[in-house]
Amino acid sequence: MNVELLHQPDSAIARVTLKAGEELVAEAGCMIAMSGFINASTTLRQGKGGGILGGLKRLVGGESLFLSVFRSPTAGGEVFLAPKLMGDILQYQMTGNGLVVQSTSYLASESDVDIELGFQGFKSLFSGESLFWLNISGFGSVLLTSFGGIYEVDVDGEYIVDTGHIVAFEKSLNFKITKSGSSWVGAFLGGEGLVCHFQGQGKVFCQTHNPGAFGSLVGSQLPPR
Numbered sequence: 001m002n003v004e005l006l007h008q009p010d011s012a013i014a015r016v017t018l019k020a021g022e023e024l025v026a027e028a029g030c031m032i033a034m035s036g037f038i039n040a041s042t043t044l045r046q047g048k049g050g051g052i053l054g055g056l057k058r059l060v061g062g063e064s065l066f067l068s069v070f071r072s073p074t075a076g077g078e079v080f081l082a083p084k085l086m087g088d089i090l091q092y093q094m095t096g097n098g099l100v101v102q103s104t105s106y107l108a109s110e111s112d113v114d115i116e117l118g119f120q121g122f123k124s125l126f127s128g129e130s131l132f133w134l135n136i137s138g139f140g141s142v143l144l145t146s147f148g149g150i151y152e153v154d155v156d157g158e159y160i161v162d163t164g165h166i167v168a169f170e171k172s173l174n175f176k177i178t179k180s181g182s183s184w185v186g187a188f189l190g191g192e193g194l195v196c197h198f199q200g201q202g203k204v205f206c207q208t209h210n211p212g213a214f215g216s217l218v219g220s221q222l223p224p225r
Contacts, residue, residue, distance in 0.1 A: 001110055001141060009088040009149035014081045016108070018072035024079055026108035028066045033080040039071045069111075081108055083145035090144045090167065090205055094136065098171030101134040101144060105167050110140030135171075144168055148208035159198045164210035170202035
């Protein structure tokens, strides 16, 4: 599978070229164009992270209940994918390591990549962020999306990131969700809410914009129904 990322970082789309018999698994509804001979189907997937239970878990985590599967019978089949929000796309290579992904940031992956739902903790309720993250493992490429641009942080020791700006982080990192300041009152009055405190060595991928904060800003300007 060959991936070419176009129009980064604010309006990114991915052009995925498949080999003969190769499959691409993607979030339902993210395909914008494809070769005429590509076989497309909708599935709950079987095996790890699949089936009805896996689909319901993804639904609870903010993902689609179903996944789309694109299979090319011959070499050179193309599939164009785009995220729901205007932003960037990151290609990450899974080599048996683990990756934790913010809910709604998953776009697509190769068929040997496994997706499981992980619980983030009830503290996230107070930050306005998602309760769940996705645990991704296996082998192959995975495509992640963001709201705004994606930038990479190499953590060696300790690092703090606002929960609303996290796209993904490697499982080699330990983390805890905590307040941003010295007191809870000061943290929320200052508008920062909760942050993720990382420890160890690994990469964190962040997005330049916070979708929750953007939604609150736009929502407050809409007329009442």
